[in-house]
Amino acid sequence: MTAVSRPAALTLPLQDSERCFSGNPADLKPKTAVLFRTAPLLLDCGRALSDVRVAYHTYGERQKEATLVLHALTGNSAVHEWWPEFLGEGRPLDPSRDFVVCANVLGGCAGTDGPAELGDLALSLRDMARVGRALLDHLGVQRVRVIGASMGGLLAYAWLLECPDLVERAVVIGAPVRHSPWAVGLNSAARAAIRAAPGGAGLKVARQIAMLSYRSPQSLAATQSGQRTPGVHAVTSYLEYQGEKLLARFNEGSYLALTGAMDHFQPEDAELACVRVPVLVVGISSDLLYPAAEVRAGAALLPNAAYWELDSIHGHDAFLMDAGGLPERVEAFLKGP
Known part of the structure; x- marks a missing residue:
């Protein structure tokens, strides 16, 4: 079984960059x-x-x-x-x-x-x-x-x-x-969230799980202490923001495929x-x-x-x-x- 053939290479649109590269x-x-x-x-x-x-x-x-x-x-x-x-x-x-x-x-x-x-x-x-x-x-x-x-x-x-x-x-x-059992376990939980709530909600939760593993207790204490809005912890707002941001630019199928490839290496x-x-x-x-x-x-x-x-x-x-x-x-x- 082969992928669908394409007559020619495609040109992708240039995305806006928040940081400007000073080269060519x-x-x-x-x-x-x-x-x-x-x-x-x-x-x-x-x-x-x-x-x-x-x-x-x-x-x-x-x-x-x-x-x-x-x-x-x-x-x-x-x-x-x-x-x-x-x-x-x-x-x-x-x-x-x-x-x-x-x-x-x-x-x-x-x-x-x-x-x-x-x-x-x-x-x-x-x-x-x-x-x-x-x-x-x-x-x-x-x-x-x-x-x-x-x-x-x-x-x-x-x-x-x-x-x-x-x-x-x-x-x-x-x-x-x-990947260790710890890393596989984190990815397994993220994939389970995606499968349990397809359509975007699960991907946001998967990202929140991942973000906690990407930072440290000391890092979050230094950058996400206190409340950003009344009654809402800053770290909660941070994780929700990260989930929304990933949903806007990523695909849950890719998340499943790539984390699976990492775990099986x-x-x-x-x-x-x-x-x-x-x-x-x-x-x-x-x-x-x-x-x-x-x-x-x-x-x-x-x-x-x-x-x-x-x-x-x-x-x-x-x-x-x-x-x-x-x-x-x-x-x-x-x-x-």
């Missing part, structure tokens, strides 16, 4: 490619897909070597919108020097084929890595440095296992080598021991979702990994909220021999 304005525009036209993509579930649409951003001049950014669960390919501390001249992702690529993952809802096109099927992170590799082939990229945080960090491990000949080095931020220690390229693994001191000790233990399974810890009270989301010395550490590693 053309880099702000999303692009699309239709891949697997002559040979299908065989998914791990056994289904074959043809004419797979992939939406992506590139920054800088096209080169044979690139830096590939892998986005988080509800993220997208517009790195200039959500990671301005990392993207720009003199930063770790420097378009004046590097060719930077970020693609929306298969199964998402930001332009790449997702549930609306694929229906209800099981996807894997390895499937997503294969799609990403096909995109890099389409762009003429022969070697790549990979950087991913959260789900993007898990996906970076999939890249290391699926594409060892292509990856030169990798940065994994706030992600373990595989369970590489064996022996596979990880075969990863020979340099890897920088970053834990976050107050991370409740992926505790620093768990991230550090995963790094120890890699023969050529270095571990560094970001000290922040803001939990898992510190890589977005409170990057501290992380950009400098990542830039030094990416520039390494």
Whole structure:
């Protein structure tokens, strides 16, 4: 069974950005490619897909070597919108020097084929890595440095296992080598909420569950104490706002598919021991979702990994909220021999 063929690549509308990228304005525009036209993509579930649409951003001049950014669960390919501390001249992702690529993952809802096109099927992170590799082939990229945080960090491990000949080095931020029962349990509760209340209400609750795991008690005490309106706790208003905001831009089918792919990514220690390229693994001191000790233990399974810890009270989301010395550490590693 194959996806519906499309006669040509589509152009997606440019979304407004709250933060302006100071590089080439053309880099702000999303692009699309239709891949697997002559040979299908065989998914791990056994289904074959043809004419797979992939939406992506590139920054800088096209080169044979690139830096590939892998986005988080509800993220997208517009790195200039959500990671301005990392993207720009003199930063770790420097378009004046590097060719930077970020693609929306298969199964998402930001332009790449997702549930609306694929229906209800099981996807894997390895499937997503294969799609990403096909995109890099389409762009003429022969070697790549990979950087991913959260789900993007898990996906970076999939890249290391699926594409060892292509990856030169990798940065994994706030992600373990595989999901623990704790992480699977949180995702299971979120999926149960979506299935129990389809049509949007469940997705809002799923987001509220996730947001609690993305922050820490200290972070919420510092930012969401007291009442924002009479009789309503500030943290309650915050969670409701986050649920509404996600509902406006995300798809419950994508949430089910992507969290399922994350939960089922369970590489064996022996596979990880075969990863020979340099890897920088970053834990976050107050991370409740992926505790620093768990991230550090995963790094120890890699023969050529270095571990560094970001000290922040803001939990898992510190890589977005409170990057501290992380950009400098990542830039030094990416520039390494």
